[in-house]
Amino acid sequence: MGDSVRNVVSGGRQETLIQAGHIEHLVVGDARTAPDEVTVAPPWGDRGTPLRGREELLERLMAAPGVHVLYGLGGVGKTSLALEAAHRHRERGAPVWWVAAQDGTRLSGGMRAVARHLGATDDDLAAGVTADLLWQRLDRLGGPWLLVVDNADDLGLLDGPGRLASGTGWVRPHSAPHGLVLVTTRDGDPAGWGPLPVLHPVGPLARTEGAQALHDRAGESAGRPEEAARVAVRLGGLPLALDTAGRYLASVNERPPFLRGADEPASYAAYLAAVGSGDLTVDGDGTLARIWDMSLTLAEARGHTCARPVLRLLAGFADAPVPLRILDPARIPEVTPAGLWGALQALDRLGLAELRDRDGEQPVVALHPLVRDAHRTDAARALAEDLAARAADADRRPEDPARWPFWSLLLPHLLELEPEDGSPEHLWVGALCAADHLTRAGAPERGLAAVRPLAARAPRALGAAHRLSHWARTLEVSALLDSGRAAEARTACEALLRDCEEHFGPDGPVTLRTRHLYAVAAQQTGDVAAARDAYGKVLEVYVRLLGPTDRHSLATRHNLAMLHHLDGDPAGARAEYEAVLAAETRTLGAEHPSTLTTRHNLATALADCGETERAVAEYEAVLEARTRVLGAGHRETEATRLMLARTLPR
Structure with missing residues (x-):
């Protein structure tokens, strides 16, 4: 044999057998995975202001041993909730272990560290059954304890040596009478978790709790609680965004007024105005965008290649739930019906969107307002407007009360339409249907506000004789009448009737409907004779042409x-x-x-x-x-x- 070689193996043990003829130096794993460099201590320094709006859920968790999954949108406060549970266990003298699960290295290293805390030796762990050993030891603990597995977004990592959904992964059901396992994740897909853990959606904070959370960070100098509530609503109750806004305001108010920039809002009202005008970005350093992008990347890795374009499309709609029936896959580039549904489900499970179909309501999908703001583009908005307008054009029954549940969902998206010269006709139809629905559903002042700019633009954009121009002016008259403004309605209708007689003839259907509307206006102004004359002329033609x-x-x-x-x-x-x-x-x-x-x-x-x-x-x-x-x-x-x-x- 030749000269002997002293082989060196460094790094954490991985239960891997390596056989080779000549090894001078070998590193197993990364130095970061070494057991003495893994911590399972909770991040106590991140626990600051009081936890708002989670007390009921927290009490339920504290009173229910077992495995519980906290899932929701990135930035919604899942980790903060788990940290508060850890604090309460510590106050009771119970052991708490905190395992980071962003990647396999930290997850497995953390679980090994917990096993060592429970008395496992290196020889025990070298046997290759760390997960089994860990849960056997946890099962034997009689007193209360808490294990937090934080940021477990990739459920494949939780499979570990077995399968998560079958109860053989890194996270398992246990029989300890007072043991609690909390897992925080973006992924709330029940199929991935299996029937063993209890899943808890963690949503944004309500108005009052959101205002409290913001005020906790911003302090008294930023303004009154009711002003904080308006900012909280604008930020969609997202705890991370509230924390960011509160820290910003507190930082500005720490400085004397003469050391503040003119563009630095120091109050809730000024902050809200700056955000609304685009002068201030809520996600200034891109933290939220990065968090949400990680979720999209995860969805794509699972085969949902449409997730990103579908999210952008949803962001193009108004800040309101979107009826699923208007999402026509045939008009969405590179999206199939199956791909669209899969993407919607993936976005829902990762907390980026919320699918709703409860109590027989029409199925809709909703975005958090900040997710919408972060992904909204001009191209997506144009496509969203096109889809909403086509849905309205296909239905065209805004006056039918049986259709009002659908139209009430479609309405916010139609009200964003602003057709101009060159706009396709279905955009005009969608905008006019929105105004028509408002008036017929009992909101004529809103209907009037919606239709007036359309009635002014349509004759110039489409031509005075175009049917949509006439419809717009007719809707304006109807909204005036229903608003109690009969004199204005009669004046507008007289001009409209003259134009109809010129363009459509004295007995054309459009002219007859307009003359009937004029009679209503004359009647409401108290001119009974003019109303009777107009009604009589209309009735004679209708009976002759259409029947009594x-x-x-x-x-x-x-x-x-x-x-x-x-x-x-x-x-x-x-x-x-x-x-x-x-x-x-x-x-x-x-x-x-x-x-x-x-x-x-x-x-x-x-x-x-x-x-x-x-x-x-x-x-x-x-x-x-x-x-x-x-x-x-x-x-x-x-x-x-x-x-x-x-x-x-x-």
């Missing part, structure tokens, strides 16, 4: 009956209302809004004819139906409630 029971004919007959009533002929009005009501019930249905309006007015005519008992019965029936169909707070429901109160015998 068409909904347009019936609506006009209903309004002529109202004029009879105004002329002091409640008996004549009652007879006409009854005839219209019978036809509307057959053609529109007993609970169509128009049918209910006719029935309401019939009750009024009955009361004026002295038939109080029958009038009360009609009002009660209409009130019940309107409450169910339109909602208890709708202005038409409230009108029926008022008339019933006035009619009830005293």
